[in-house]
Amino acid sequence: MTLSNTLATLMDSAREHFEVSQKLSIANLISLFNPNPNLLTGTKDFSGSWERIGSWKKEDEKYRGLTVYSKSTAWDGLGQYYDSKPNTTYTFSFYAKASKPTDKFMDIFMLPSEDWNSPVIAWPIYANLPLTIDWKRFSxxxxxxxxxxxxxxxxxxxxxxxxxxxxYKLEEGSLPTPLTKVNGVEAKTLK
Incomplete structure (x- = not known):
């Protein structure tokens, strides 16, 4: 087996393990093994300051050691503010599922500051995702x-x-990397 075949096999394996759909460059592969820090805090158990957490239900179930929150009514998005830098690429990733398969959507919102007249990101500020009954990582x-x-x-x-x-994980860059630390505490590497 040649070096390029070995690297291609390694990148395919990493792509599958980390649930990354796009082709990986060597730089992308290295970033998967050296994950970016999570810019959000309290993501293991939703501790600290979370917008509209009172509209959500804390579940007894955990997924991969992470606290799960649920909601059966529309709107009141669960999120956390972050002070972003100008002209910077960020990737928001998370795990989600639904109680039943639905052709309806869950929305990801990347809302600008409270002043909607001077957004810090260009539109669109949301994306629609179909959900199934199985946990899946989205970004x-x-x-x-x-x-x-x-x-x-x-x-x-x-x-x-x-x-x-x-x-939840917010990180700089265009590729979601594994969540390996939550609030500085080692967590099971998530794929």
Missing amino acids: WTITTTGGGKILPSLCSTNSDATIYVCG
Whole structure:
């Protein structure tokens, strides 16, 4: 086996293990094994300051050691503000599932600061995701146009099914890397 075949096999394996859909460059592969820090705090158990957490239900179930929150009504996205830097690419990733398969969507919002007239990111500020009954890691990448607060958050736009979320991660860069530390505490590497 040649070196390039070995690297291609390694990158395919890493892509599958870390649930990364795009082709990996060697730099991307290295970043998977040296994950970026999570810029959000309290993501293992949703401790600290979380927007609209009172509208969500804390579940007894944990997923990969992470506290799970659920919601069966529309809107009131669960998220945490972050002071972003100008002209910087960020990736927001998380785990989610639904109580039943639905062709309806869960929305990811990357809301600009509270002043909607001077957003720090370009539109669109949301993406729609279909959910199944199985846990899956999702990600969404945006680039800021100016510095300021952003609010990566998740909500349902319908009440057809209960959505379950956990493992939020906001990081610099365009590729989601594994969540290996939560609040400085070692966690099981998540794929």
